[in-house]
Amino acid sequence: MKLYALTIHQAHQLLRKKEITSRELVESVLSRIDQVEPKIAAFNQVQKESSLKEGEMLDQKISRGMFKSPLTGIPVGLKDNICFQGVPTTCSSRILENFIPPYDAAVVEKLKEAEAVFVGKTNMDEFAMGSSTENSAFKKTRNPWDLDRIPGGSSGGSAAAVAADECMGALGSDTGGSIRQPAACCGVVGLKPTYGLVSRYGLVAFASSLDQIGPIAKDVTDAAILLNEISGHDLRDSTSSARPSEDYLGSLHPEVKGLKIGIPKEYFIKGIDPEIEKSVMGAVNKWKDLGAEVYEITLPHTAYAVATYYILATAEASSNLERYDGVKYGFRASDGKNLNEMYEKTRAEGFGPEVKRRIMLGTYALSSGYYDAYYKKAQQVRTLFIQDFKEAFKKVDAIVTPTTPTPAFKIGEKVHDPLQMYLSDIFTISANLAGIPALSLPCGFSKEGLPIGVQIMGRYFEESTLLNMAYAFEQASGIHNKKPNL
Amino acid sequence: MTRYQCIRREFMKYEAVIGLEVHAQMLTHSKIFCGCSTSFGSKPNSQTCPVCLGMPGVLPVLNKKVVEFAMRTALATHCTISPLNRFARKNYFYPDLPKGYQISQYELPLAEHGHIDIQVDGVEKRIRLTRIHLEEDAGKNLHEGIEDASYIDLNRTGVPLMEIVSEPDIRSSEEAVAYLKKLRNILVYLEVNDGNLEEGSFRCDANVSIRPVGQEKFGTRTELKNINSFRFIQKAIDYEIKRQEMVLEEGGRIIQETRLWDTQKGITVSMRSKESAHDYRYFPEPDLVPVKIHSDWVEEIQKTLPELPDAKKERFIKDYQIPPYDASVLTQNKKIAFYFEECASLYHRPKAISNWIMGDLLNEEEIPISPRQLTGMIELIDKGVISGKIAKTVFEEMLRTKKDARTIVEEKGLLQVSDDEAILSFVDQVLNANPESVEQYRSGKERLLGFFVGQVMKISSGKANPGKVNELLLKRLKNP
Ligand SMILES: [Zn+2]
Numbered sequence: 001m002k003l004y005a006l007t008i009h010q011a012h013q014l015l016r017k018k019e020i021t022s023r024e025l026v027e028s029v030l031s032r033i034d035q036v037e038p039k040i041a042a043f044n045q046v047q048k049e050s051s052l053k054e055g056e057m058l059d060q061k062i063s064r065g066m067f068k069s070p071l072t073g074i075p076v077g078l079k080d081n082i083c084f085q086g087v088p089t090t091c092s093s094r095i096l097e098n099f100i101p102p103y104d105a106a107v108v109e110k111l112k113e114a115e116a117v118f119v120g121k122t123n124m125d126e127f128a129m130g131s132s133t134e135n136s137a138f139k140k141t142r143n144p145w146d147l148d149r150i151p152g153g154s155s156g157g158s159a160a161a162v163a164a165d166e167c168m169g170a171l172g173s174d175t176g177g178s179i180r181q182p183a184a185c186c187g188v189v190g191l192k193p194t195y196g197l198v199s200r201y202g203l204v205a206f207a208s209s210l211d212q213i214g215p216i217a218k219d220v221t222d223a224a225i226l227l228n229e230i231s232g233h234d235l236r237d238s239t240s241s242a243r244p245s246e247d248y249l250g251s252l253h254p255e256v257k258g259l260k261i262g263i264p265k266e267y268f269i270k271g272i273d274p275e276i277e278k279s280v281m282g283a284v285n286k287w288k289d290l291g292a293e294v295y296e297i298t299l300p301h302t303a304y305a306v307a308t309y310y311i312l313a314t315a316e317a318s319s320n321l322e323r324y325d326g327v328k329y330g331f332r333a334s335d336g337k338n339l340n341e342m343y344e345k346t347r348a349e350g351f352g353p354e355v356k357r358r359i360m361l362g363t364y365a366l367s368s369g370y371y372d373a374y375y376k377k378a379q380q381v382r383t384l385f386i387q388d389f390k391e392a393f394k395k396v397d398a399i400v401t402p403t404t405p406t407p408a409f410k411i412g413e414k415v416h417d418p419l420q421m422y423l424s425d426i427f428t429i430s431a432n433l434a435g436i437p438a439l440s441l442p443c444g445f446s447k448e449g450l451p452i453g454v455q456i457m458g459r460y461f462e463e464s465t466l467l468n469m470a471y472a473f474e475q476a477s478g479i480h481n482k483k484p485n486l
Numbered sequence: 487m488t489r490y491q492c493i494r495r496e497f498m499k500y501e502a503v504i505g506l507e508v509h510a511q512m513l514t515h516s517k518i519f520c521g522c523s524t525s526f527g528s529k530p531n532s533q534t535c536p537v538c539l540g541m542p543g544v545l546p547v548l549n550k551k552v553v554e555f556a557m558r559t560a561l562a563t564h565c566t567i568s569p570l571n572r573f574a575r576k577n578y579f580y581p582d583l584p585k586g587y588q589i590s591q592y593e594l595p596l597a598e599h600g601h602i603d604i605q606v607d608g609v610e611k612r613i614r615l616t617r618i619h620l621e622e623d624a625g626k627n628l629h630e631g632i633e634d635a636s637y638i639d640l641n642r643t644g645v646p647l648m649e650i651v652s653e654p655d656i657r658s659s660e661e662a663v664a665y666l667k668k669l670r671n672i673l674v675y676l677e678v679n680d681g682n683l684e685e686g687s688f689r690c691d692a693n694v695s696i697r698p699v700g701q702e703k704f705g706t707r708t709e710l711k712n713i714n715s716f717r718f719i720q721k722a723i724d725y726e727i728k729r730q731e732m733v734l735e736e737g738g739r740i741i742q743e744t745r746l747w748d749t750q751k752g753i754t755v756s757m758r759s760k761e762s763a764h765d766y767r768y769f770p771e772p773d774l775v776p777v778k779i780h781s782d783w784v785e786e787i788q789k790t791l792p793e794l795p796d797a798k799k800e801r802f803i804k805d806y807q808i809p810p811y812d813a814s815v816l817t818q819n820k821k822i823a824f825y826f827e828e829c830a831s832l833y834h835r836p837k838a839i840s841n842w843i844m845g846d847l848l849n850e851e852e853i854p855i856s857p858r859q860l861t862g863m864i865e866l867i868d869k870g871v872i873s874g875k876i877a878k879t880v881f882e883e884m885l886r887t888k889k890d891a892r893t894i895v896e897e898k899g900l901l902q903v904s905d906d907e908a909i910l911s912f913v914d915q916v917l918n919a920n921p922e923s924v925e926q927y928r929s930g931k932e933r934l935l936g937f938f939v940g941q942v943m944k945i946s947s948g949k950a951n952p953g954k955v956n957e958l959l960l961k962r963l964k965n966p
Contacts, residue, residue: 081543082543083542083543089542089543091542096542099542101536101541101542101543102536102541103536103541103544105543200543200545201543201544201545202543202544203543204542204543205542205543205773207772208772208773209772235547236544236545236547237545237547238545238546238547238548238773238774238775239772239773239774239775315769316769316772318577318767319575319577319586319587319767319769321586322577322579322585322586322587323540323542323584323585323586325579325581325586327581327584327638328539328540328584329541339581343579363767366577366767366768366769367765367767368765368767371767371768371769375769
């Protein structure tokens with residue numbers, strides 16, 4: 001039996017029946033990593049010894065039937081912008097190459113509490129800026145379905161690792177689509193929770209008002225398991241919601257009868273890849289067959305999403321990245337003759353081109369004389385998005401759109417055209433601007449065999465609606481059972 | 487003396503316009519966005535955590551006490567507390583600023599539109615407050631005794647500060663100092679700040695400009711930074727006003743800049759010009775939710791406010807029938823005011839108590855004698871046990887030994903002699919020893935009486951009751 005190919009819930013059942021051990025699971029995943037990692041390059045770092053030791057230790061409890069959670073003894077991956085005490089957290093950037101946090105992110109604490117086993121830190125676009133994982137300072141991760149293609153980004157490492165069975169589930173972060181877009185590109189499930197549902201404490205900030213940590217999983221059930229463990233109030237994050245926790249797994253059911261689904265006309269315009277449109281509409285029809293009602297709706301400000309996003313996200317990023325000045329930790333350029341030169345050289349050498357581009361954009365948008373025209377205006381438009389969704393959710397329970405405008409593109413194809421690259425997130429950005437939950441689910445394949453994702457957006461804190469809808473489709477279509485050939 | 491200091495009074499056709507920005511460190515035990523201690527003088531970087539070090543991924547969490555302290559201040563200075571206020575980031579690069587930005591309040595401050603009433607030369611004046619807002623302090627660069635390097639101490643990083651900004655209503659250095667003293671007094675009464683200028687927990691920047699009398703438009707201002715005593719603040723402002731007058735008189739132009747007070751030379755010197763100042767790129771802090779202040783919370787804080795200096799002064803005048811001057815001096819310092827009231831509750835002579843406090847106790851760091859001891863001594867005077875003169879000696883001895891007045895009087899044999907016979911014997915001794923003076927007195931030189939009194943007091947070691955001495959001397963001199 002290929003243990004690495006199991007889902008979390010399958011592995012959990014086998015652990016419960018004592019048919020396998022956690023150590024066997026971890027070994028299987030580690031040998032899978034040995035086997036495919038040379039091709040995929042999903043990890044910045046693999047924690048071999050500690051994960052084996054962890055598995056062994058947990059087996060003692062498991063043998064006595066003690067399970068803290070469905071994640072007990074399950075090997076998982078962590079995007080390299082989530083702090084893990086004592087382990088380098090690099091954000092795939094030179095400037096943080098040597099940074100070893102003395103603290104755990106809140107989600108890491110929670111996963112430790114749930115007895116998950118950490119196998120490694122996954123590659124990403126530097127500081128989570130990008131849609132292809134080509135902006136990593138260390139390596140290029142490849143799409144398990146086609147090694148010449150990008151895995152999506154910025155959580156490309158996490159999505160590729162899950163798709164290639166290098167871990168059973170992973171956490172990513174999503175600022176403008178960075179969980180959903182790579183999930184769609186790699187044929188896995190990715191969920192960006194409502195802003196505030198998951199603590200951001202210990203997530204190295206890109207754009208604080210948009211960032212959210214979420215699960216990347218092989219199927220919907222696993223996504224629900226992961227979300228159960230990482231959500232919940234955290235006193236260390238003021239933006240964390242104080243709502244009582246929900247049981248997403250326990251309430252998972254394949255029922256969509258009477259559910260009202262909205263199709264925003266602004267997302268199905270001329271120029272959209274016909275294969276994508278066909279596949280997404282196929283999913284919509286499947287839900288219709290299962291008893292959902294489908295309505296055309298409008299989200300009138302959609303056209304401004306990308307522009308708004310790139311002003312707000314870069315503005316916040318320019319500020320969040322100021323701390324990397326060479327003074328305290330990580331990288332410092334060696335030959336600065338005075339303080340200013342030290343700052344300049346450190347940042348010139350330590351950051352990659354995309355990060356620098358965004359710092360410049362954000363600095364410009366916030367500078368005096370331009371603040372009103374850019375930042376302030378963008379904030380005003382942001383409230384319009386929120387209004388759009390509020391209106392829409394008066395009529396429907398969920399909104400369905402494509403996750404990406406095209407399937408995964410070729411490595412290097414858009415590297416020199418940042419604006420083209422920015423459009424990869426055109427369908428995912430609005431959910432971050434509004435703070436609503438959104439999920440990407442595999443819904444088909446292109447002629448070339450590349451996965452296609454469908455996005456479901458929901459009302460604030462209605463993750464369960466999204467998970468149930470996705471679960472219904474998954475059960476009916478069986479699409480999640482298809483694996484890449486590696 | 488520099489040329490600016492010799493300016494002649496004839497030039498004085500200008501009026502100064504001064505606005506003050508006070509940074510007051512709040513007396514919370516923990517920092518504004520984390521749980522680290524705020525105590526002063528610890529080993530460098532011993533009071534830090536990932537949050538105040540600004541490490542990647544960590545987030546600030548607002549200390550509720552800080553908001554309450556600022557609310558106390560806002561209420562005490564008649565400000566309007568904003569029901570919704572918000573933090574912002576002030577972005578700039580400096581080694582002691584670990585995040586690369588300072589979390590402060592910008593467009594939505596905690597409180598606005600207050601005032602403080604001051605008195606200069608007996609004239610009441612109202613100074614308006616523009617705003618009170620919250621912010622975190624930065625760290626400190628260490629250079630002293632270190633070669634070819636600078637070290638950074640981040641113990642102060644995240645220490646909660648309140649910035650209190652006045653309108654440019656101040657017209658002289660005297661008003662500025664009166665305002666600062668009044669403000670400090672209020673903060674100390676409220677127990678939100680320790681009022682310590684030397685340690686920098688009460689810091690002041692002054693914006694100074696001048697304009698021809700009668701002109702409405704403000705002149706170009708300069709900013710005087712971080713001056714650490716009231717005396718220097720007064721001197722710096724005076725100097726700056728004169729310097730600006732001189733520049734204008736000579737046909738020059740005031741440059742908007744930051745200037746520092748050079749304590750040694752007694753002049754202000756240019757630090758940096760405002761033209762090269764940073765563009766701070768303020769924007770709302772996304773890691774903190776806006777602070778909502780419900781009216782219930784305001785009411786709750788209002789109830790905990792102590793009696794403030796102005797109210798206390800009025801009450802002292804009314805309740806104790808002491809002169810306004812005394813009441814105002816006694817309420818300048820919370821400790822003294824409390825001391826006075828305790829004394830007054832023990833003994834019925836508030837004016838005598840006030841005199842002793844104002845004369846001898848005002849400048850004491852810690853009041854060394856208890857209210858019971860002070861009133862005990864006053865009672866001895868009133869009962870004629872000791873003379874006012876002896877009381878001075880007794881008082882000094884009390885400060886030194888912390889013993890009660892009665893014990894000192896007994897130990898040192900300082901009881902006042904009021905007994906007629908005893909005093910008569912002193913009087914006779916003096917008159918017998920000075921027959922010529924007695925002759926002169928009797929032939930009309932009456933002012934010699936003082937001389938005789940002095941002599942009697944001298945040989946009685948000051949213990950003779952002066953009233954009795956006078957009475958008996960006159961009796962003997964008139965009836966030989
Ligand atoms: Zn701290």
